[in-house]
Amino acid sequence: MPELFDLLSARAGHYAGEGKDHDGEIFRGKLILDAIAPAGDPLIRFIALGLDGSLYGRQESALRVDEAGEIVMEMERGEDTTTLYRFRREEAADGSFRAFVFGHGELGDRRSMREEIAIELWDNGEIGYRHGWGMPGEEITTRYSLRMARLA
Secondary structure, three states, X not given: OOHHHHHHHHOOEEEEEEEEEOOOOEEEEEEEEEEEOOOOEEEEEEEEEEOOOOEEEEEEEEXXXXXXXXXXXXXXXXXOOEEEEEEEEEEEOOOOEEEEEEEEOOOOOOOOOEEEEXXXXXXXXXXXXXXXXXXXXXXXXXXXXXXXXXXO
């Protein structure tokens, strides 16, 4: 099992926090981190709500190792829509967190939609979640991000 799976398994639970979207609007996010039996692959459920309770978005993602031995994130975006994100890189900032970045589409191809999702594991036990994208002709930028603390 990849180290990332072990790290996520050790943090299984419910998390909540506030973040900002690309327009500077504050929203609330909730994340459930679990494992899919019997393989123990991580399952991430994320929901973003406006301060008025309106639904901004909902995602369910499963991490697994594909046939080529690479870590991938499979995200369900509705009844018939699944997007596959490949592990791209690990990031760190001053040793205070580790971020695992997954992507879809070629970053340098401005003719197509590109996305990146980062799962941040902070030393204080918080989990961060970042989602960025670039539409055709646009730069890829972070569209929303937040840090969440474990709920009791």
